[in-house]
Amino acid sequence: MPPTHREALLAELAAIVGVPHLLIRPEDKVAHETDWRRHYPGCALAVVRPKNTDEVARVVKACAAAGATLVPQGGNTGLVGGSTPDASGTELVLSLTRMNAVRRVDALDNSMTLEAGCTVLAAQAAATEATRLFPLSLASEGSATIGGVLSTNAGGEQVLRYGNTRDLTLGLEVVLADGRIWNGLSALRKDNTGYDLKQLFIGAEGTLGVVTAATFKLFAQPRQVVTAWAALPSAQAAVELLARLTASVGERVTAFELIGRVVLSQVLAHGTPGMRDPLGGDYPWAVLFDVSEASANMDPTPAVEATLAEAIDDGVVLDCTIAASGQQAHELWALREHVPEAQRLHGPSIKHDISVPVSAIPRFIDLAGARLEQRMPGIQVCCFGHVGDGNLHYNQSKPASMSDADFLAEAEVVHKVVHAVTAEFQGSISAEHGIGRLKQSAFMATKAPVAVELMERIKDALDPDRLFNPGRLLPQPRPAPVSKT
Structure with a gap:
């Protein structure tokens, strides 16, 4: 973009959002220009901070007319480099943090618009x-925004x-x-009038449009919550315990988190004062789970106790x-x-956010661990995650004998091993963090070509000029079309 066109665009944007909300100085932009892990530092032409949907629309029109690209950004807590600008200095960051209103809460309809x-x-x-x-709950919930969790279809606990x-x-x-x-802010549970358009934008990582508001389901608050920590002999035991709990209390199993021994050891080594192993001993696996009940007249505790007693036998x-108390439950969940913070303090790690069928979790862990050990003897597997939906955060720390630099130099090899095993179980290389820039090469290598072609067609239909988040999720420039022969 020629300097005169750039200055004209910035002047137009300042007129739309107000001079204080068009950030141009380096010291004002810096917080928006790198990701939480600091893996993707960039340089924005400017940061635009609209206050309402109308201003967003006017900003987008101005950028479209000028041929300027936009990177939508919420709380900037993403983990895959999908919401920060590149180093070109030509991309505009569209920060939506000023648009933070709760527009409507309807307790009778059990819905809320944000x-x-x-x-x-x-x-x-x-x-x-x-x-x-x-019910959406995740570690970054104090800074993660609604637009951000929609863009990656976040999961949580x-x-x-x-x-x-x-x-x-x-x-x-x-x-x-x-x-x-x-404006598709319907609160309807049933609407069979054609394509469900909202699904196109959820999980699209800001590449198809700018989500400015959303209507969500609400639920009855739990009146009673049973929180427990169980030591297990194997990952297979975790899957079996989940099946037993589900058979006993049904959908009341709210959260069921697997935690490997290496992970727990790192937490205890780098945790806050007072953190301790809830049980002691040297067990290889643990699960932390919640069973919740919305009715004050039904106590799930006896059923949970009976299930655990039978599982011990x-x-x-x-x-x-x-x-035994809310404080004790808080202490268990603090572990x-x-x-994530304990892993950061422990040293460099190679991270994966994969999913496989729930029943395949133990076989995945065994096979991936064996192949990694064969490739890099002494590698430490840091495995934890959401057993109930098959989502594992399957990370690795370096062998004791290896330097940080040598370990990180092997990251691509480690990724290929883990992603290959994931593919063998027909799993996904990204369960809840998205693709962004971090996983784009793996995404293109593992996604079926026909699926990529369909995504490209949707991108061309909704954003033909590649205005939104270019080079994130889908490559930029567009790959050659898949051969029909």
Whole structure:
């Protein structure tokens, strides 16, 4: 873009959002120009901060006319390099954090409409004030925004009972690439009038349109929650315990988290003062789970206790503890929530966010671990995740004898091993973090060509000029068409 055109565009954007909300100085832009892990530093032409949907539409129209590309950004807590600008200095960051209103909460309809810049934590608080539950919960919920979790179809800790973001979403408001606004903020549970358009934008990582608001399902608040920590002899035992709990209490199993010994050791080594192993001993695996009940007249505790006792008798569980208070439950969950920070403090790690069928989890862990050990003796597998939906955060720390640099130099080899095993189980290389820039090569190598072609056609239909998030998720420039012969 010639300098005169650039200055004209910036002047037009300043007129739309106000001079204080067009960030041009390096010191003002810097917080928006690198990701949480600091793997993708970039340089934005400017950061634009609209206050409402109309301003977003006007910004998009101006950028489309000037041929300027936009990177939508929420809380900037993404893990795959999908919401920060590249180093070219030509991309505009479209920050939606000023659009943080709770537009509507309807307790009778069990629905809530939120703007894209509203944080997950604020959404939870608004639902609680209306005596309802907004069940999406994740470690970054204090800064992660509604637009961000929609863009990656985030999961979190309660997916087992309530589903991913996609399952919670009733309607969307979206600004399209030509600046038009699609108002699909319906709260209807049933609407069979053609294509379900909102599904195109959920999980699209900001490549098809700018989500400015969304309507979500709400649920009854749990009146009773049973939180337990169980020591297990194997990953297979975790799958078996989940099946037993589900048979005993049904959909009341809200969360069921697998934690490997290496992971727990890192948390205890780098955790806050007072963190301790809930059971002691040297067990290889643990699960942390919640069973919740919305009725004050039904206590799930006896059923959970009976299931755990039977599992201990059968050797499925080695030992267990049930939280006797809300504080004890908080302390148990603090161990799980500290895992990412503990891994960061421990040293470099190679990370994966994969999913396989629930029944295949133990075989995946065994096979992937064996192949990694064969390739890099002494490698430490840091495995934890959401057993109920098959999503494992299958990470690796370096062997004791290897330097940080040598370990990270092997990252692509490690990725290929893990992704190959994932493919053998017909799994996914990205369960809840998205593709962004980090996983694009693996995505293109593992996704069926016909699926990529269909995605390209959707991109061409909705964003033919590649205005939104170019080079994220789908490659830029567009790959050669798949041969029909």
